[in-house]
Amino acid sequence: MKKNKTMTIVIIALVVVILIGVVITVALMMRGGDDKEKKETRIEPSIEDILLASVDVEEITTNLSDKKFVRLTLKIQTSSEEAAAELTQRDFQTKNILIKELSEMSSKDLEGKEGKLLLENTLKTQLNELMRIGEITEVSITSCIIS
Numbered sequence: 001m002k003k004n005k006t007m008t009i010v011i012i013a014l015v016v017v018i019l020i021g022v023v024i025t026v027a028l029m030m031r032g033g034d035d036k037e038k039k040e041t042r043i044e045p046s047i048e049d050i051l052l053a054s055v056d057v058e059e060i061t062t063n064l065s066d067k068k069f070v071r072l073t074l075k076i077q078t079s080s081e082e083a084a085a086e087l088t089q090r091d092f093q094t095k096n097i098l099i100k101e102l103s104e105m106s107s108k109d110l111e112g113k114e115g116k117l118l119l120e121n122t123l124k125t126q127l128n129e130l131m132r133i134g135e136i137t138e139v140s141i142t143s144c145i146i147s
Helices: 002-041 047-052 081-089 091-103 107-111 113-130
Strands: 054-063 069-078 136-146
Touching: 047 054, 054 081, 054 091, 069 081, 069 091, 069 113, 081 091, 091 113, 107 113, 107 136, 113 136
Parallel strands: none
Antiparallel strands: 054 069, 069 136
């Protein structure tokens, strides 16, 4: 009699543990599925939307730290048309940041991919600190001539 009670308790405990495992597995799978669906249904902006939310920085020529100079143009992508309008008004601040950063760089820094990426990321960070509407999502160097 006592053996049957012990066996029944062990079987019930095993069933409970298995059920808990199944419930946790199903919950994790459902949660992971939602994330996957969100990623698949996320709509990327069209090129027209990107262009409307972008600002061209006209060509700027400035000295580098090694007494050479650089001629540079940029396209800065923002999160919205309103942010692009704000950035357009902040043109003088954009150029000021750009000149300060370039004056600390050498021509060797700008010849390599890492230096250009560093400049793009630095501009993005510093401009985002100024922005009140939206944000800078990407900075692209569209032309870079070093003399």
